[in-house]
Amino acid sequence: MIEPSEKAKDIIAGLGAFIRDEIIPLEKQENLEWGEAHPREILRDVWKRSCELGFYNVMLPEDLGGAGLNVVDLCAVKESAILTGSMLAPHVLGELSGPPRIGHLFRVASGVQVEKFLQPVCRAEKAVCFALTEAEAGSDASAIKTSARRDGDFYVLDGAKRYISGAPYADFAVLLAVTGPGSGAAGISAFFVDLKSSGVRVESDYQVMSGAGSHGNILLDNVRVPAQNLLGEEGAGFKLAMGRITLNRLLHCPTMLGMAGLALNLSIDYARTRVQFGKPIAMFQAVNHMIADMATELHAARSMMFATAALNDAGGDIKVQAPMCKLFASEAAFRIVDRAVQVHGGAGLIRGNPVEWLFRATRMMRVLTGTSEIQRNTIAKGLLMPG
Structure with missing residues (x-):
């Protein structure tokens, strides 16, 4: 199995501690709920605090104040943030409105634009x-x-x-x-x-x-x-918008697989503690087979993602593999979360339960950033009309 670098492992450890010690308690203090609108003031506080600790810009190259991670490491860091179970985790990395959205623009932006727009984003002053x-x-x-x-x-x-x-x-x-x-x-x-x-x-x-x-x-x-x-x-x-589309398709995968991994972890915990007919539901074959299938699909999708990331880092062409990853990861993630809802039963249908939100969020992923059908078109074109 492809492993992240020691640098990435250190970042993941620090990121996990920050989310555990500050962000999740903040979510509880502010009574935030899965799928509900989060006040802009809270988001700005998260952006600024993450920036102070060095996590907000971590996905950028070193010359822009980031960690200079390769793609394998980026996938590992992004996945780890989602796996913490924090609803604000994407905001900690600036995924929705911060530096990852504008890093590639530094090479084409004018000096005035860098100063007026890009640098304020990196300082968590603007979204x-x-x-x-x-x-x-x-x-x-x-x-x-x-x-x-x-x-x-x-x-x-x-x-x-x-x-x-x-x-x-x-x-x-x-x-x-x-x-x-x-x-x-x-x-x-x-x-x-x-x-x-x-x-x-x-x-x-x-x-x-x-x-x-x-x-x-x-x-x-x-x-x-x-x-x-x-x-x-x-x-x-x-051309500017589409220039990074291949890599971006791959970099959406750790978010989806983080969601799937979180759903799996929640299902394992629930199956061990939920008692029916006098014993934990994990003891029932119907339940433990679902969990086995979830883990197997997740392993396959993660292996595919990291193999493609490693190929990219080695200088290989991933124009076919990246849409393959986006297609497989988005559909596998939805199947995994669908089983998680089944494991949770009635509890998994209630708004506010993370599994219920993950079901809706992973269903969107088969449409957002290029539908599964568009990914199939791209894959077929790359195979049938290479070059």
Whole structure:
């Protein structure tokens, strides 16, 4: 089995202690619940405290203040955070609105943009979201309609983004808009957009399956964005957005498998303590076979993820393996959590039980960041039309 480095193991130990000693007690003190909206003030406190301790930027390269971890180590650290059982664990690593979302932008951002947008995110002073998806542009991301026309020293943006993760608590968005109509992907540009600007409205009056407070729509009506907020060159936005898609598909897997591993651990604990017919339900073959199947699928998915991460770290091409991992991990995670609900019985159906939330969250993962069907298309294309 591929093991993380000693550096990563030290980070995992420190991260686990921080979450155990500070974050989980905070969740209890504030009466936070799985799947409910968490107050922005609490999230900001978590970001800042994590930043002080060095965890918020840990996924960045060393020259940007991170730990400089390879992909195997990144997978191990991300998975370990979820396995703590903390509902705020992703926020500790800045996964939803922090440094991992903007690390790759340092190489294309201007000095002014680094100082105004990127560095404040790394200091936990501002939160960011990535805004691409629209009503008619989901899997076909190049079909976006939001427009950006040049007007002197500004661009004027009009359109609407929807289902944007992190939008309700973000300060600004990295937002894609069409600057070259009729040019397809080559006509799409990226902008830093202050979400407090005149003409911008964030709607978050709906909730996705995983709960409230983490997704929203961004509406733009005649929004004047300084030309210096253009990220890179005109027409380079789509390439910028898709440039890391292969690696990102792999890096979504530790989150999903962390959820599955947490569900397995919760099921083992529950099966050992839940008594029916005078003995723990772990003694019943129907239950222990479910747990055996959960553990087996998790082992297979984790082995696949770490093998692909190791291949990437060795300089190998993972353009087929990464979507394979995303496909298998997302579907395996859902099957594992589905069995966890079955093991928990009625308790697993109640809002507030982590297993119930994990069921909803893992079901979303088969759609988010590229549906299972899109992953299959990518895999087949890589096998049938290599090069």
